[in-house]
Structure formats: C-alpha cells, structure tokens
Amino acid sequence: MVSTESVPRSKRRATSQKSLGRRSELLAIAAEMFATRGYAQTTVRDIGDAAGILSGSLYHHFDSKEAMLDEILRDFMGSLHSAFAAIAAEEEGPRQVLEGLIRYSIATIHDRPHAVALYQNESSLLAHLPDFSYVAQISADIAKIWLDVLAAGREAGTFRRDLEPGIAYRFIRDSVWGSVRWYSPDGALDHETVAEQYQKMLFGGLLAE
Amino acid sequence: MVSTESVPRSKRRATSQKSLGRRSELLAIAAEMFATRGYAQTTVRDIGDAAGILSGSLYHHFDSKEAMLDEILRDFMGSLHSAFAAIAAEEEGPRQVLEGLIRYSIATIHDRPHAVALYQNESSLLAHLPDFSYVAQISADIAKIWLDVLAAGREAGTFRRDLEPGIAYRFIRDSVWGSVRWYSPDGALDHETVAEQYQKMLFGGLLAE
Amino acid sequence: MVSTESVPRSKRRATSQKSLGRRSELLAIAAEMFATRGYAQTTVRDIGDAAGILSGSLYHHFDSKEAMLDEILRDFMGSLHSAFAAIAAEEEGPRQVLEGLIRYSIATIHDRPHAVALYQNESSLLAHLPDFSYVAQISADIAKIWLDVLAAGREAGTFRRDLEPGIAYRFIRDSVWGSVRWYSPDGALDHETVAEQYQKMLFGGLLAE
Amino acid sequence: MVSTESVPRSKRRATSQKSLGRRSELLAIAAEMFATRGYAQTTVRDIGDAAGILSGSLYHHFDSKEAMLDEILRDFMGSLHSAFAAIAAEEEGPRQVLEGLIRYSIATIHDRPHAVALYQNESSLLAHLPDFSYVAQISADIAKIWLDVLAAGREAGTFRRDLEPGIAYRFIRDSVWGSVRWYSPDGALDHETVAEQYQKMLFGGLLAE
DNA sequence: AATGAATGAGCTTTCATTCAT
DNA sequence: GATGAATGAAAGCTCATTCAT
Numbered sequence: 001m002v003s004t005e006s007v008p009r010s011k012r013r014a015t016s017q018k019s020l021g022r023r024s025e026l027l028a029i030a031a032e033m034f035a036t037r038g039y040a041q042t043t044v045r046d047i048g049d050a051a052g053i054l055s056g057s058l059y060h061h062f063d064s065k066e067a068m069l070d071e072i073l074r075d076f077m078g079s080l081h082s083a084f085a086a087i088a089a090e091e092e093g094p095r096q097v098l099e100g101l102i103r104y105s106i107a108t109i110h111d112r113p114h115a116v117a118l119y120q121n122e123s124s125l126l127a128h129l130p131d132f133s134y135v136a137q138i139s140a141d142i143a144k145i146w147l148d149v150l151a152a153g154r155e156a157g158t159f160r161r162d163l164e165p166g167i168a169y170r171f172i173r174d175s176v177w178g179s180v181r182w183y184s185p186d187g188a189l190d191h192e193t194v195a196e197q198y199q200k201m202l203f204g205g206l207l208a209e
Numbered sequence: 210m211v212s213t214e215s216v217p218r219s220k221r222r223a224t225s226q227k228s229l230g231r232r233s234e235l236l237a238i239a240a241e242m243f244a245t246r247g248y249a250q251t252t253v254r255d256i257g258d259a260a261g262i263l264s265g266s267l268y269h270h271f272d273s274k275e276a277m278l279d280e281i282l283r284d285f286m287g288s289l290h291s292a293f294a295a296i297a298a299e300e301e302g303p304r305q306v307l308e309g310l311i312r313y314s315i316a317t318i319h320d321r322p323h324a325v326a327l328y329q330n331e332s333s334l335l336a337h338l339p340d341f342s343y344v345a346q347i348s349a350d351i352a353k354i355w356l357d358v359l360a361a362g363r364e365a366g367t368f369r370r371d372l373e374p375g376i377a378y379r380f381i382r383d384s385v386w387g388s389v390r391w392y393s394p395d396g397a398l399d400h401e402t403v404a405e406q407y408q409k410m411l412f413g414g415l416l417a418e
Numbered sequence: 419m420v421s422t423e424s425v426p427r428s429k430r431r432a433t434s435q436k437s438l439g440r441r442s443e444l445l446a447i448a449a450e451m452f453a454t455r456g457y458a459q460t461t462v463r464d465i466g467d468a469a470g471i472l473s474g475s476l477y478h479h480f481d482s483k484e485a486m487l488d489e490i491l492r493d494f495m496g497s498l499h500s501a502f503a504a505i506a507a508e509e510e511g512p513r514q515v516l517e518g519l520i521r522y523s524i525a526t527i528h529d530r531p532h533a534v535a536l537y538q539n540e541s542s543l544l545a546h547l548p549d550f551s552y553v554a555q556i557s558a559d560i561a562k563i564w565l566d567v568l569a570a571g572r573e574a575g576t577f578r579r580d581l582e583p584g585i586a587y588r589f590i591r592d593s594v595w596g597s598v599r600w601y602s603p604d605g606a607l608d609h610e611t612v613a614e615q616y617q618k619m620l621f622g623g624l625l626a627e
Numbered sequence: 628m629v630s631t632e633s634v635p636r637s638k639r640r641a642t643s644q645k646s647l648g649r650r651s652e653l654l655a656i657a658a659e660m661f662a663t664r665g666y667a668q669t670t671v672r673d674i675g676d677a678a679g680i681l682s683g684s685l686y687h688h689f690d691s692k693e694a695m696l697d698e699i700l701r702d703f704m705g706s707l708h709s710a711f712a713a714i715a716a717e718e719e720g721p722r723q724v725l726e727g728l729i730r731y732s733i734a735t736i737h738d739r740p741h742a743v744a745l746y747q748n749e750s751s752l753l754a755h756l757p758d759f760s761y762v763a764q765i766s767a768d769i770a771k772i773w774l775d776v777l778a779a780g781r782e783a784g785t786f787r788r789d790l791e792p793g794i795a796y797r798f799i800r801d802s803v804w805g806s807v808r809w810y811s812p813d814g815a816l817d818h819e820t821v822a823e824q825y826q827k828m829l830f831g832g833l834l835a836e
Numbered sequence: 837a838a839t840g841a842a843t844g845a846g847c848t849t850t851c852a853t854t855c856a857t
Numbered sequence: 858g859a860t861g862a863a864t865g866a867a868a869g870c871t872c873a874t875t876c877a878t
Contacts, residue, residue: 231837264873513834619790622787
C-alpha cells in the first residue's frame with residue numbers, strides 16, 4: 001500500500017530532481033568556468049565540453065550564455081542580500097552585527113567561491129548593461145546595510161569617530177571579499193580561522209598592546 | 210653649413226621624440242581601455258579608434274595586442290618593485306616601513322590607476338601564461354618585501370603576535386589595492402586622506418578607545 | 419455485445435478521424451505559416467508552437483518539414499490541374515473557357531489563399547529540386563491548358579491575332595495569380611467582384627468605348 | 628603642364644573607382660544571389676565564395692548581410708520612385724503617362740532584373756521590419772503616382788468608368804512586374820516587344836475587333 | 837606611418853532531426 | 858502521440874593579424 005504510493009512519488013521526485021539537477025549541474029559548471037577564466041573568455045563550447053554535451057545543446061536549457069550568467073548572479077545576489085538583511089535585523093549591538101556580516105561573508109566565500117569570484121570580477125563590467133541593472137541595485141542595497149551598521153556603531157561610540165563610514169565600508173568590503181582570490185575551500189586554512197583573524201585585524205588593528 | 214646639419218638632426222630628434230611620444234600615447238590609451246573594459250573585451254579596433262588610426266596601423270608600433278599588455282605591465286611591476294625595495298631598504302622601524310609601503314601604494318593608485326586596475330583584474334588570468342611568468346615572479350618578490358616587514362615587526366613586538374603574517378599580508382594587500390576600484394583621482398577625496406584613514410584602520414582597528 | 423464491438427469501432431473511427439483531422443490541422447497551420455513568412459523562414463518549432471506541441475512531435479506525423487511542404491503543394495497542384503482540365507473539357511467556346519479558368523482561379527485564391535501564396539512564392543526556388551520536379555511538371559501541364567485555349571481562340575478569331583499566345587498567357591497568369599498578394603478573403607471586396615473586374619480588363623482593356 | 632595635373636587626378640580617379648567598384652561589384656553579386664535563391668537562403672559564405680573572398684571579409688565593406696540588402700533596395704526604390712515621378716510630371720495625357728510608366732517598368736526589368744526580383748520577392752516579408760519601413764513608404768508613394776494617373780484618365784473619359792482604379796492599379800502592377808519572373812534579358816524576346824504587347828493587352832484587351 | 841583589403845580561426849546561436857522514455 | 862534531451866551541421870559575425878600600397 002505504501003509502495004503503490006511511494007513509487008510514483010519517488011519517481012516524480014527523481015525526475016524533477018534529474019531535470020532540476022541537470023540545470024543546476026550545468027549552471028555549476030558554467031559558474032566555475034566563468035569564475036576561473038572569466039565570462040568573456042569562457043566559450044559555450046568550453047561549457048558544453050565540460051558538461052559532456054555539444055555547445056548547441058546548452059540552448060535547450062538556457063536562452064543564451066548571458067542568461068546563464070544572469071541566473072547565477074541573480075540567485076547569488078538575491079540570497080546574499082536576504083542573508084545580510086536577516087543578520088542586520090537581529091536585535092544586537094553594531095559590533096555583533098558587523099561580526100555576523102563578516103563571518104557570513106567569509107563562510108559564503110567558502111561555500112560558493114565561484115559565485116563570489118564571478119561577482120567580484122564581472123560586476124564592474126556588468127554595471128552598465130541594462131539587463132544587469134539589478135547588480136548595481138542589489139549592491140547598493142547591500143552597501144546600505146553595512147553602512148547603517150557602521151554609522152550606528154559610530155553614533156553609539158562603539159566605532160571610532162575619526163573614521164569616515166564610507167571609507168571604512170569600502171575598506172572592510174575589499175579586504176573581506178578580496179580573500180576569495182586566495183582562499184581555497186579545500187586548503188589547510190579553514191574559513192573560521194580566517195574569519196577570526198580578520199575580525200581581530202578589523203576591530204583591533206595590527207599593533208600590539 | 211651648420212644649418213644644413215642641424216636641420217636634419219633636429220628633425221630626426223623631433224621624429225624620434227614624436228615616435229616615443231606616439232608609443233607612450235598609444236600605450237596610455239590601451240592601458241585605460243584594458244583597465245576599464247578588460248583586456249579581452251578591448252579590441253585592437255577600439256584602441257585604434259581611440260587613437261585616431263586604423264587597427265592595422267597599431268602593428269607598426271607593437272608586435273601584437275599582447276605585446277602592449279606586456280609592455281604596460283612589465284613597466285608597472287618593475288617600477289613598483291623597485292620603489293617597494295627602496296622603501297624597505299631605508300633604515301627605519303617596521304611600522305614606519307609599512308606606513309611607507311601603504312602610502313606609496315595609495316599614491317600609485319592615484320598616479321597610475323589604469324596600470325593598477327589592469328594588474329588587479331588580469332594578473333590572475335595571466336599567471337598561467339608562460340609569456341607572463343614574470344607577473345607571478347615579481348608578485349612573489351613584492352610579497353616577500355611586505356611579509357618580511359610584517360614578520361620583523363611581529364618579532365620586534367610592534368605587531369600583534371596572534372596574527373598570522375601570511376593572512377595579515379593578504380588582508381592589507383586586498384584592502385589597499387582594492388581601493389583602485391572605487392578611488393577616483395579626480396574626485397573630492399584626495400589620496401592622502403585615504404592613506405591616513407587606511408593607516409588608522411590598519412594599525413588601530415575600528416573600535417573606539 | 420453490440421456495444422462491445424461498437425465501442426472500439428467508434429473509438430477507432432474517432433481516433434482515425436481525429437488522426438486525419440490532426441494531420442490536416444497541422445498541415446493547415448504549416449501552410450499558413452509557410453505562406454505568410456516563407457518556407458525557409460518558418461521553423462518546425464514555429465509550427466509546433468502554433469499547434470501546441472513540441473517540434474519533435476511533428477515527426478510523429480510527418481517525415482520531415484519538406485514532407486509537409488510536399489504534401490501541401492502536391493495536393494493543391496493536383497486538384498488545381500484537375501479542375502482546370504475539367505473546365506477546359508466542357509464543350510464551350512474559348513472565351514467561355516477562359517472566363518471559367520479565370521473565375522475558378524480567383525475563387526481558389528479566395529478558398530485556399532495559403533496554398534496559392536505558397537505556390538507563388540516558393541515554386542521558383544523549388545523547381546530545381548529533384549523531389550519537387552512535379553511542380554514544374556504540373557505547372558507545364560496547366561500552362562498547356564491555358565495556352566491551348568488562347569491559341570484556339572486566336573484561330574477562331576475570338577482573340578486578337580497580333581498577340582503572341584505565350585506572352586498573353588504569362589500576362590493573364592501573373593495578373594490573376596498576383597492578386598493573392600493583396601486580396602483578403604475576409605476583406606470588403608468579394609472575389610466575384612474581383613473576377614468580374616479582371617475579366618473586363620482582360621477582355622476589353624482599360625480604354626473607354 | 629597638363630600632365631602634371633592629370634597624373635594625380637587620374638590616379639585619384641582610379642583609386643576611387645576601384646574602391647567604389649569593389650563595393651558595387653559585391654552588391655551586384657549579392658543582389659543576383661538574393662534574387663535567384665532568396666535573401667534568407669543566400670549565406671554570406673555564398674556571397675564571399677562568388678566574390679572570391681572569405682565571408683568575414685565582406686564585413687570590411689558592409690556592416691551586415693542585412694545592410695547589403697538595405698543598400699540594394701534603398702538605391703533601387705529611390706531611383707524607381709524618382710523616375711516614375713519624372714514621367715508623371717511630364718505634361719501629357721493620362722494614356723501617354725501610363726504608357727511611359729509601363730515602358731519604363733519593363734525597361735527596368737530588363738536593366739536591373741535582380742533588384743526588381745528582389746523587391747518582388749522580399750518586400751512583403753520586409754514590410755514589418757522597422758529597418759525597412761521605407762520599403763512600404765516608397766511603395767505607397769509609387770502607388771499614388773499610378774493611381775493618380777488612372778483616376779485622372781478615368782475622369783477625363785480616357786479610361787473606362789466601370790473599373791475601380793484600385794483594382795486596376797493592382798492588375799497592371801502585378802501583370803507588368805510579374806514579368807520579371809519569366810523575362811530573360813539575354814533571351815530572344817526583347818523588352819520593347821514585351822512592352823508593346825503588354826500595352827496592347829492593357830489598353831485594348833484580348834478580344835478581336 | 838598609415839591605409840584598406842583580406843585572412844583564418846573562432847565565436848554565439850539556430851535549427852531540422854533523432855530517440856529513449 | 859507526445860516529451861525532452863541531445864545531435865551535428867551550418868549560420869551570421871568578430872577579431873587579431875598580415876601585407877601591398
């Protein structure tokens with residue numbers, strides 16, 4: 001009895017997983033290649049070869065090469081923004097929120113290095129394309145979250161008054177996200193250590209005492 | 210009599226100066242385009258158009274598009290390394306040397322933003338090409354200079370002991386050089402202010418007190 | 419018992435009718451698209467979309483896209499030739515026969531505009547393909563019918579002697595069939611009026627008196 | 628003295644002729660292929676092959692395949708409209724003007740058969756494209772010239788009152804321009820004979836007496 | 837020094853067709 | 858009968874580079 005129901009259900013699930021899996025699989029391949037060799041330098045043939053199909057067959061799944069990039073970036077930036085907003089919404093002090101944002105950022109670099117690298121490398125070139133206007137939009141939304149925390153902490157006396165929040169934000173952002181270029185998820189250094197060291201430097205500086 | 214000699218001589222000198230000027234002019238144009246739209250995304254026709262000549266005519270001045278990139282990068286990295294080495298050679302304490310490296314880096318971003326951006330954006334893609342092996346080589350030499358200062362300062366008790374120099378180096382490097390993406394040489398913010406703020410954050414951290 | 423037999427029979431009949439209907443339906447869709455946007459410009463995906471199925475599913479009904487065109491054209495040209503032959507076989511004078519051919523042609527444009535347009539637009543490109551040799555063949559057969567009428571009428575003194583029948587045939591053919599490009603079956607102008615006006619011009623010319 | 632001037636002048640002329648000649652040559656090749664096998668069915672490789680160059684080299688002369696079609700059609704339709712307007716502007720009776728329009732049309736079919744065929748075959752598909760809106764525009768302008776002549780002749784009693792000018796125009800247009808499909812500039816039949824026969828049929832009709 | 841015509845390789849994309857399910 | 862994934866060939870176009878002038 002259970003089996004009669006479970007068979008089609010599992011089948012349906014399997015099929016849908018397969019379908020969804022195929023798309024995701026292709027996107028994962030594309031993301032990795034876009035990230036490592038650059039979007040423009042990655043040909044659809046490269047992606048097809050890596051996926052074991054002909055380049056033309058990609059167009060059965062996606063409208064264009066650009067559509068693949070769009071799907072990867074849109075998904076990544078959307079979830080990043082949501083996560084940041086959730087962290088900022090927690091009722092805690094500015095320092096705790098900033099710690100949370102940093103920790104989540106470095107964990108994201110660990111979990112989704114290709115999407116992060118892609119965003120780091122391509123967003124400046126993409127900003128001007130109308131189809132990718134959301135990149136600049138979400139970037140601005142994210143910046144606001146960080147800036148608000150920095151400004152609140154400055155008001156509250158947690159952060160130094162002689163620092164301009166706009167410069168501080170860029171300083172933090174560049175140092176944290178920049179680590180995507182050298183951090184290896186499979187390397188000896190684990191991301192929690194990185195987060196810890198970064199927080200020490202960011203909050204306390206390099207000088208002893 | 211004098212005039213008969215001096216005329217062609219001055220002419221020759223003028224031509225050669227013009228030639229040198231023309232080369233530099235073309236390289237400056239190429240550097241800007243490579244930096245702003247990416248090396249691969251910049252066509253030789255783009256460069257030719259911007260220079261007011263046909264793309265084919267560029268080959269009168271340079272062997273290839275890659276040769277232009279090479280010349281720009283080699284020159285930039287060479288002078289950067291020399292300058293860093295000179296700063297490190299001055300007989301001063303680790304903190305003063307590190308301050309000097311940072312100040313010079315930010316001044317370089319102000320003075321040669323295109324070359325810096327080019328290096329930031331393309332060096333990772335270039336690292337694997339045999340013709341650009343010097344990029345990785347000089348990068349390593351530069352890293353050694355910074356790392357030595359950090360290690361010396363740590364030994365001397367100037368810098369915190371609980372920071373891993375390798376991570377600290379990358380942290381500083383990414384935050385400092387990352388500013389090339391947002392700093393505008395013509396903007397309201399001057400580079401000395403940036404350097405000052407960056408040193409405050411790097412040495413003392415964000416926290417008040 | 420009757421029911422056991424009648425059910426599958428009616429079912430089969432229904433299915434087969436449905437099948438036939440489906441085929442015709444698909445051919446009608448294809449004919450319209452071939453006619454309006456051109457055979458080469460119409461993709462099997464266009465046809466599938468218009469029919470509500472996937473392009474690949476069309477191959478359950480037809481061997482190829484070309485086979486659809488073939489079926490449409492063969493059917494059209496066959497019935498056109500038969501009808502013309504029947505009109506010519508009636509025992510009447512050349513003028514009456516010619517009137518009949520013209521009237522039938524314009525009625526056909528009204529009844530089957532897509533097939534006519536298809537024939538008008540594609541036959542010249544098709545003439546050279548071996549698979550479509552029947553197009554040229556039937557065209558020649560049809561031409562003979564019209565030419566014979568014209569020649570007979572000229573002999574009989576009905577038609578002018580100073581007109582070359584070959585030129586006259588092409589003149590009539592092009593003017594009559596050309597109307598498929600502007601005549602609208604749903605428009606204000608009905609096809610009988612068109613036929614009447616065309617006969618006036620063809621037989622009597624434009625000049626008054 | 629004359630020679631010193633004539634040398635550079637003839638040189639310049641030769642160069643410019645060569646350049647202009649190359650473009651025209653390529654357009655002539657393209658026009659013939661577009662006309663005989665259809666625009667969509669003609670590949671840029673076909674054109675390149677026929678011209679003895681690689682397909683990519685065509686893009687040194689033209690922006691796109693469509694730009695070639697555009698240049699051919701725009702030139703043709705422009706000169707056709709001018710010529711028709713000039714004929715209509717001559718101070719003569721409607722019959723003489725109509726004769727002139729017909730004669731010029733058939734001469735054009737003789738002189739520029741490919742451009743005419745191209746216009747005949749592709750204009751209906753092009754009408755909807757924004758880049759080719761001028762095709763519909765000039766077509767309408769030309770139609771107005773013919774219609775005005777027909778209406779004037781009808782008013783003046785030259786042409787029959789029982790013919791609707793709109794239908795008459797289409798009848799004449801289709802019969803005259805339709806001849807591009809069968810008339811051969813190199814054939815035994817010369818275009819003046821065709822014009823003469825067409826005028827006989829159009830003005831006097833088929834019937835004897 | 838520069839032009840302008842051409843090359844040749846490679847790009848993204850389209851599309852008729854096949855086939856296992 | 859229909860789906861959906863894939864094929865394979867070909868399309869229009871781009872671009873670094875060459876070379877005669």
